[in-house]
Amino acid sequence: MRRWLVRPALYTGPMSSEQPSIFSRIIAREIPADIVHETDTLIAFRDINPQAALHLLVVPKTEAYRTVVELATGDPALLAELVALAQQLADTHADGDFRLLFNTGAGANQTVFHVHAHVLAGGLTEGSLAH
Ligand code: AMP
Numbered sequence: 609m610r611r612w613l614v615r616p617a618l619y620t621g622p623m624s625s626e627q628p629s630i631f632s633r634i635i636a637r638e639i640p641a642d643i644v645h646e647t648d649t650l651i652a653f654r655d656i657n658p659q660a661a662l663h664l665l666v667v668p669k670t671e672a673y674r675t676v677v678e679l680a681t682g683d684p685a686l687l688a689e690l691v692a693l694a695q696q697l698a699d700t701h702a703d704g705d706f707r708l709l710f711n712t713g714a715g716a717n718q719t720v721f722h723v724h725a726h727v728l729a730g731g732l733t734e735g736s737l738a739h
Contacts, residue, residue, distance in 0.1 A: 629722035631667045644701065649686060650693055652727075661730025662702045666690050667722065674721040676710035694727045702729035707737075 634641040635651055642654040644664060655663040668686055673679040679687045691708065698706035709726040711718035 629671055630720055631665075631722045631724060632671050635667070635669050645693065645697060647689075647693070650690060652693065652697055655726065659726075660707075660728040660732060662698070662706075662728065664697055664701070664727040665724045666694055666697070666727055667724040671722050673723045675712045675718070676723055676725070677712060679723045690725055694725060697727055698729050705729060707732055 628636070630639070631651075633639045634643075634653060641656075643651060644654065645652040649669055650666060651669060652664050652666045655665050668679065668683075668690065670683075670686075673682055676687070679690075694706060694708050695704075698704050706727050706729040709728065710723070711726075
């Protein structure tokens with residue numbers, strides 16, 4: 609009798625859905641991160657490769673928006689919440705002044721396509737903006 613070999617480890621199913629983003633895995637506590645704040649809709653944690661004395665990422669928990677442009681169109685209230693949380697974090701962890709940065713598109717060096725804001729504070733210099 610002929611028997612089919614089933615190799616479940618290699619089977620990804622028909623039209624397998626996309627993998628959760630690295631940020632969703634942080635939200636799910638599947639991988640560790642230095643989480644500094646969390647609400648029902650947002651999470652903030654330290655960037656693993658800090659570019660300033662304070663470098664936090666503020667991330668909507670939903671993966672529905674890949675870029676800030678999609679977020680602004682799809683849920684402007686959530687974008688406003690994110691901006692308000694950035695101020696709160698800069699108040700708590702720095703002197704209240706901060707740079708808010710959204711890399712948008714691969715050409716701008718966006719590497720994680722789950723919208724997130726970089727909150728940078730402390731020792732920022734004018735000439736460093738584009739580097
Ligand atoms: P972007 O290049 O704008 O998409 O930013 C992605 C950011 O995520 C980079 O600054 C990375 O250093 C940061 N990052 C990637 N993986 C992790 C992680 N596991 N924990 C914290 N930050 C991360």
